Amino acid sequence: MQRMLEAQPVLVDVLPAGEALDGMTPDTVLVAGPVMAPGEYHGPQRDAIRYAAVHEGLAPDPDQAWERLVAGKIKLGHTLDYGCVGSTAGVHTFSTPVYRVEDPATGVRAHCGMYEFGTRRGLSLGVYDDEVRDRLHRLEEEVAPAIGAAVRAAGGIPLLPMMSRALRMGDELHSRTLAAAHVLARTLMAPLADLGHPHRRTAIEYLTTIDPLFLRLSMAAATVIVTSGHGVPGSTVVTGMVMNCRRFHVRLAGSDRWFAAPLPEPRGRFFPGFSVDDVVWTGGESCMTECAGLGGMAQAAAPALLDYHDGDFAGLIRHNLGLYSIVRTEHPDLVIPALGFRGVPFGIDAELVADTGLTPLIDVGYAGIGVGQVGAGSVRAPLACFTEALAAGAATGADATGA
Amino acid sequence: MQRMLEAQPVLVDVLPAGEALDGMTPDTVLVAGPVMAPGEYHGPQRDAIRYAAVHEGLAPDPDQAWERLVAGKIKLGHTLDYGCVGSTAGVHTFSTPVYRVEDPATGVRAHCGMYEFGTRRGLSLGVYDDEVRDRLHRLEEEVAPAIGAAVRAAGGIPLLPMMSRALRMGDELHSRTLAAAHVLARTLMAPLADLGHPHRRTAIEYLTTIDPLFLRLSMAAATVIVTSGHGVPGSTVVTGMVMNCRRFHVRLAGSDRWFAAPLPEPRGRFFPGFSVDDVVWTGGESCMTECAGLGGMAQAAAPALLDYHDGDFAGLIRHNLGLYSIVRTEHPDLVIPALGFRGVPFGIDAELVADTGLTPLIDVGYAGIGVGQVGAGSVRAPLACFTEALAAGAATGADATGA
Incomplete structure (x- = not known):
């Protein structure tokens, strides 16, 4: 309990899962919850796995992705076994950008993919089409590098004070993370403006229009806190x-x-x-x-x-x-x-x-x-x-x- | 009542009181509340009037400022008679930067000075020293022009939706305006970054460190709403x-x-x-x-x-x-x-x-x-x-x- 109470989660970077996660391989798809036999997956989580494999380039289409999975050529892993935590379907592949949150005093870490750029329809909910794909590419190629650079320039962003403030501003930090999103955006305003990153504009668009974006940081911070115990x-x-x-x-x-x-x-x-x-x-x-x-x-x-x-x-x-x-x-x-x-x-x-x-x-x-x-x-x-x-x-x- | 319910206050500009307010003159000091005989003023409001006159250059020191006021060479005006609204002492002089908030449908307007850059000690509370003066100069010469430019670039900022959101984020929009400050900062993030204004950095510092800054916009918006009726x-x-x-x-x-x-x-x-x-x-x-x-x-x-x-x-x-x-x-x-x-x-x-x-x-x-x-x-x-x-x-x- 003491270790959980003392945990100080700090956002330190944003980087691709393949680089961030110990044991991650190019042919692995991480999922939320303990891994099951392929036949047990159904509905949006099954779709999310198939589409994630396609998005990563592990198969040309969802049906072949599933065949490769059943054949053991695509592996499933449980996010938490990789120091990661997964929202809804929880799919993460080698090139998925993830937040890295860690407690500098203990080194305890957790990672979490970024809230998707756009609407309620997204890969993590088992939806994939040209629009979802293009939005994921903007996230991977523009938003994640720019926010990662701003976070590094700021020397890391302590999340507990931010979460503490958000609880005073009407968030419970799971279904409602609106205040925390505002606190994060305000905190990154100076580093992003100073940085002059080529994708600054897209990062600002992301930070100022995606209201639930802090959910993923709340999850990673909570995982650091809980894992500490x-x-x-x-x-x-x-x-x-x-x-x-x-x-x-x-x-x-x-x-x-x-x-x-x-x-x-x-x-x-x-x-x-x-x-x-x-x-x-x-x-x-x-x-x-x-x-x-x-x-x-x-x-x-x-x-x-x-x-x-x-x-x-x-x-x-x-x-x-x-x-x-x-x-x-x-x-x-x-x-x-x-x-x-x-x-x-x-x-x-x-x-x-x-x-x-x-x-x-x-x-x-x-x-x-x-x-x-x-x-x-x-x-x-x-x-x-x-x-x-x-x-x-x-x-x-x-x-x-x-x- | 109908006009008050339909009022739509929009922040449209930031500009010096002398330019913004009908009837404002270089030798006028506006104050909160109906104007009294000079002898009735006491404490922080009296100090604020004296110091505001000095800050505006109407007198070399506070004592001479008061002499000039008593002699009728410096005039007092009630803010609301000038389409302005005053926080605490409510002092506004010719060069004080003010927010202009107006309802585009009716033209009803209200202005309000900006929350001072810095701590709880400030001119509007009757405190004035080198530090307060320097912070006021930064507000006048750097923050106000940059925020004004961003507001104009954004084509105006509707305040009612912002206030509505802030009420869902734990503000009551008088003593507590913390959420609204965050919503405003987030709203100005893209216009400020795009603008490349020479004082962008100071404006961002202001927007990201002055937690009660929205009070003045809440006051101006409320005044537009109430005045409409x-x-x-x-x-x-x-x-x-x-x-x-x-x-x-x-x-x-x-x-x-x-x-x-x-x-x-x-x-x-x-x-x-x-x-x-x-x-x-x-x-x-x-x-x-x-x-x-x-x-x-x-x-x-x-x-x-x-x-x-x-x-x-x-x-x-x-x-x-x-x-x-x-x-x-x-x-x-x-x-x-x-x-x-x-x-x-x-x-x-x-x-x-x-x-x-x-x-x-x-x-x-x-x-x-x-x-x-x-x-x-x-x-x-x-x-x-x-x-x-x-x-x-x-x-x-x-x-x-x-x-």
Whole structure:
């Protein structure tokens, strides 16, 4: 817990995944959630994998991409095994630009791909066409190099103070990252202007029009924070919550093993023309933010979330207060003004979850097939994966499968 | 009311007061609140007047400035009579750079000086030394021309959408304008970068370090909104609340006359080393924002205001809900997420104030003598000026002294 509380995530660079990630190879496609047999993938996550392989040049078309994958010529990897974290489908290939976030004191790192340039339709939601491809190229060739240069020129951007400020400006830093996007843009304004980078203009267009762009930094920062506490034998603190398109998974600090449970029922509001029937789970590791006390754990910071909720703000506050019963502490720098500047509920403990039967609240976006995002809302994590992790002795490390 | 609801304030330029304001002369010092006899001025507002005259070159030192004022060689004017609105002491001289905000559909305009570059110590709070002077020169010679050029290059900046967004990001747009500052900076990022103005760098420094800078735009926008509804015989809607260092004043839409009452008791929290005993009322017209439903009328938008309040967020919400009993309507575009996206209480009516005995809640900053800001909080407008305005038949225009 101490290491998690002391973690100081700093954005230090933007660079291609092939350069940034240990063990990354040109024929690997990283995905959100533990890797499954190819036949288990379906819907937007399957499409995202096929299209990512095509975009990377690993196959001429989506069908041949899938054949090569089944034949073992394209490999799947779980993002978190590569020091990366994946939004929705979570696809990253060799040339995907990623943010590098690290704690300079400990060297703990996490990477995350950049929010796509454009609309709700994008590769990470399983959509790919000429427009998506061209936008990805602008991201790779123009936005990422210019922002990377500005970040390096600034000597790195400490993210915790930015996140702390954003919580005071109506973000919960998962579904709502609008304030943080503004704080980031304002912070990069001087370095970008001074730099005179040939792609400065595109980078500014990106920073000033893509409202949810900070989500990926929030995810990487949360992953640095949470990973800092991972690997403590006997600890039942939750150090990971991730989804693939079939199952929800948790891991505890005492073990590297993921414990699965069925995906939750989608609840929320849907964009015009869409309903809950359009939702297909796509995977996603943005609930790493909830492991750091953000997102669904901090809804009382973000009254504008009511856009995607039934009920009123008193309800958000009531739910938020309840979540303090499943955590070990509160984060001193990440505070919620509407709760009298109380720190976010921090350090979810599987034992407390099992004792109370209350599971983490998670803010989510929903995707449909071939259409991108269709709505947003929040769900409760399934109880079974927490109780199974405890039953399997995950906390003692008795079942440890890895480091 | 309809004209106030339809007003669309747009930032169109930044230019010297002497150029911007009809009737402004080189020997005039504008002040917040109706003009008094020189002997009535005291404390920071008196100091601000003396120092403003020195800064403008109207006298070699503060004592001679006051002599010239008493002798009628320096004139005092009330900002609002010049289409201007004044924060705290409200001093504006011929070369003071002002924002020009106007509604293109109606031509209704308001101007406001720029938030000073630097710390809590500044001319508008009655402080002047070499450092304050140098910062004012940077504002006049570098920041104002560069921001003015960027605003013109952008073809004007509509402020209502920006204010609407800021209310969803934890501002109430009087004491708290942090989100709006970020939205403005982000909006000016591309025009400033493209422009290549010689003082671009200073302008960016200003936009990225002066957190309360949007206050002046909020005041000018509110003044455009409120002024749009002024001049309706028989109307008891409040179209102005302003202070000088002696009295609080209101005016109603039916008359140009200001009605005075004693200044309220300061309540709030004070910076380290200061207490309520250090507070000296300095004047100020930032409560024009409350006339537009912002500031103290919209505290439920800004939970971080609790920094300067006793009590909890439930209290802010309770007070905010109470204020709907003294207004005629709600603003459709300026909404408060924590109240389920209800519009801010809009169109304060003196009759409703008198009927209920409930007066507008006003967010304020406090100044001390020679030290700048010492704290912040909120106060209730005094009841007497509303009842006197009604008793005097202000609404009927029977007592009209002006247009």
